[in-house]
Amino acid sequence: MAIHPKSRLAKPRSSIFILTASIACIAVLYLVSCLVSVPASIQNVVPPNRHTLQDKYLYWGSRIDCPGKHCDSCEGLGHQESSLRCALEEALFLGRTFVMPSRLCINPIHNKKGILHQSGNMVSEEGWAANSCAMDSLYDLDFMSNTVPVILDNSKTWHHVLTTSMKLGSRGIAHVEGISRTDLQNQKIYSNLLLINRTASPLSWFMECKDRNNRSSIMLPYSFLPSMAAKKLRDAAEKIKAHLGDYDAIHVRRGDKIKTRKDRFGVDRSLHPHLDRDTRAEFILCRISKWVPRGRTLFIASNERTPGFFSPLSARYKLAYSSNYSSLLDPIIENNYQLFMVERFIMMGAKTFIRTFKEDDTDLSLTDDPKKNTKIWQIPVYSWEGGEGGNC
Ligand SMILES: *[C@@H]1O[C@H](CO)[C@@H](O)[C@H](O)[C@H]1NC(C)=O
Numbered sequence: 415m416a417i418h419p420k421s422r423l424a425k426p427r428s429s430i431f432i433l434t435a436s437i438a439c440i441a442v443l444y445l446v447s448c449l450v451s452v453p454a455s456i457q458n459v460v461p462p463n464r465h466t467l468q469d470k471y472l473y474w475g476s477r478i479d480c481p482g483k484h485c486d487s488c489e490g491l492g493h494q495e496s497s498l499r500c501a502l503e504e505a506l507f508l509g510r511t512f513v514m515p516s517r518l519c520i521n522p523i524h525n526k527k528g529i530l531h532q533s534g535n536m537v538s539e540e541g542w543a544a545n546s547c548a549m550d551s552l553y554d555l556d557f558m559s560n561t562v563p564v565i566l567d568n569s570k571t572w573h574h575v576l577t578t579s580m581k582l583g584s585r586g587i588a589h590v591e592g593i594s595r596t597d598l599q600n601q602k603i604y605s606n607l608l609l610i611n612r613t614a615s616p617l618s619w620f621m622e623c624k625d626r627n628n629r630s631s632i633m634l635p636y637s638f639l640p641s642m643a644a645k646k647l648r649d650a651a652e653k654i655k656a657h658l659g660d661y662d663a664i665h666v667r668r669g670d671k672i673k674t675r676k677d678r679f680g681v682d683r684s685l686h687p688h689l690d691r692d693t694r695a696e697f698i699l700c701r702i703s704k705w706v707p708r709g710r711t712l713f714i715a716s717n718e719r720t721p722g723f724f725s726p727l728s729a730r731y732k733l734a735y736s737s738n739y740s741s742l743l744d745p746i747i748e749n750n751y752q753l754f755m756v757e758r759f760i761m762m763g764a765k766t767f768i769r770t771f772k773e774d775d776t777d778l779s780l781t782d783d784p785k786k787n788t789k790i791w792q793i794p795v796y797s798w799e800g801g802e803g804g805n806c
């Protein structure tokens with residue numbers, strides 16, 4: 415408490431009274447805070463956010479898709495999002511709060527090729543800390559919690575859940591592997607526990623969602639995580655969208671997807687034999703002309719880094735890239751995952767959006783090659799084949 419040096423000596427009693435009262439107050443507060451912090455009674459403890467220990471928790475580990483074969487070189491953002499979505503669906507299904515890894519692995523190949531940040535420090539520094547980014551720099555966890563409650567595994571709440579579950583022992587935590595989510599929901603030994611610690615598939619977390627191809631069992635749409643982008647990323651995307659006005663968009667995936675390898679006869683082969691061709695400007699121009707009228711603003715998101723690669727498209731369209739907005743993006747974008755989150759948000763707002771690969775029957779796509787092909791290596795095709803391209 416502050417005793418004003420100028421306070422008149424004529425009133426020493428009131429100063430002493432205030433002092434005594436303050437000490438009493440502090441003592442009472444201290445007592446109350448001691449009582450509140452006794453962890454024995456769960457109900458008395460309310461962590462500083464909306465999550466309380468009356469909630470039940472689901473933990474899948476501290477790294478998406480790890481431990482496993484991808485621990486050192488993790489997959490791209492889309493792949494990890496499929497895994498995260500699978501985990502979030504389970505939390506939703508079980509009515510539990512999901513404990514999110516506080517960091518997300520960034521594959522160096524998805525960072526080296528950055529247009530905005532080619533600085534070497536991300537690549538030269540080895541290890542998890544260097545090749546990962548904070549989960550909450552990508553996603554808005556409060557926004558996400560409106561649909562699936564989540565906490566981070568570096569939060570006070572998680573620390574609290576862990577200590578409490580240890581105190582409760584087998585009544586507090588179960589370590590499970592390979593047990594179906596319906597069993598976790600229906601069997602009493604699991605349903606009442608504070609914490610379920612699932613060891614998810616070491617290959618990829620999304621392997622836990624075995625019927626992920628069954629549309630009626632999907633609880634969170636593919637668009638869920640993209641639309642949960644961190645607020646500063648959404649705000650930047652909104653500004654760019656406002657600037658673009660009425661626009662269409664294409665996502666051109668080249669990079670790793672167009673790589674070829676030689677067969678035993680020394681002939682180049684590819685898993686996506688038409689992709690290199692179909693993602694070149696002249697072929698894009700022909701393919702999209704039936705969907706995107708001349709004169710439209712076309713936003714291009716791509717991992718192609720050759721300068722001017724898409725310039726031929728400017729014969730018909732007003733082209734825009736995220737690089738047009740580097741003065742807006744540079745201060746907030748730290749890695750390519752964040753950049754892609756912004757680009758994805760912009761693409762979602764396009765009037766007509768054309769993907770590289772068709773993912774859905776209603777999708778427009780640049781190529782007819784299937785996205786998922788891990789086995790059949792074919793000879794790449796670089797020119798029109800019989801009848802194709804006749805309309806251009
Ligand atoms: C979860 O289970 C795995 C495997 O049993 C174990 O290694 C890990 O320490 C557990 N994590 C927690 C937070 O209990």
Ligand SMILES: *[C@@H]1O[C@H](CO)[C@@H](O)[C@H](O)[C@H]1NC(C)=O
Nearest residue numbers: 624625627628629630631632
């Ligand atoms: C698809 O999922 C629904 C809902 O979970 C389930 O009732 C149905 O049996 C599943 N169908 C197949 C073919 O697995």
Ligand SMILES: *[C@@H]1O[C@H](CO)[C@@H](O)[C@H](O)[C@H]1NC(C)=O
Nearest residue numbers: 658711732733734735737738
């Ligand atoms: C984006 O930048 C390119 C040059 O890099 C320019 O031709 C184009 O007009 C710009 N687009 C917009 C929408 O400002």
